[in-house]
Amino acid sequence: MKKMALIASKGTLDMAYPPFILASTAAALGYQVQIFFTFYGLQLLRRDLSGVKISPLANPAMPMPVSMPVLLQAMPGMETMATAMMKDKLKKKGVASLEELRALCLEAEVKLIACQMTVDLFDFERSDFIDNIEYGGAASFLEFAGSADINLFI
């Protein structure tokens, strides 16, 4: 059986998609998959994903309906607005929600591992996260990654 190991290190809406899309698809293709969530990637394991947002700030590549000066992008509420717009767009284009993709990963037996060091670093509680995940460190990631056909850091 082929194997794929991913590290999910980002916690923004746009960067949350690649690990879940690749993991669910690889599982559908018959791969055994593990995702190691570290640093900001831990946000993707929270029970409530509503805090996963996108910011136009410092992201000049983000397509905007109207061009917006950087100072305006820093105004309060801009992040919430950009997130709502992006979620609306994703829905209209038939892209699955993060919740849906994560559920599909779990259903396909993708193993989700939270980095215990960063859980402690940010003072998270295990109750912040969904139930069916494991907790481990670099050695447990490397044990699987060492024999994986695909290794990606996202």
Add this chain to the structure above:
Amino acid sequence: MNFDKELDVKGLSCPLPILKTKKSLADMPSGQVLKIITTDKGSVLDMQAFAHQTENSLLSFSEENGTYIFYMQKK
């Protein structure tokens, strides 16, 4: 072409057409044919890649006014 089951995933984007194809095939006995209807342009290459990697047979593919129709036979 004859088929045993139909999957309509018009309007859905990557990776949902593939994931739903996988799920539909899982409930079917070997040798049966699944008709899949998509609008996702990426699915044209993706269905071929899926069939190739899962050893299911992509029997035919056609396009009609932006709609793509695949017939996939379960391994």
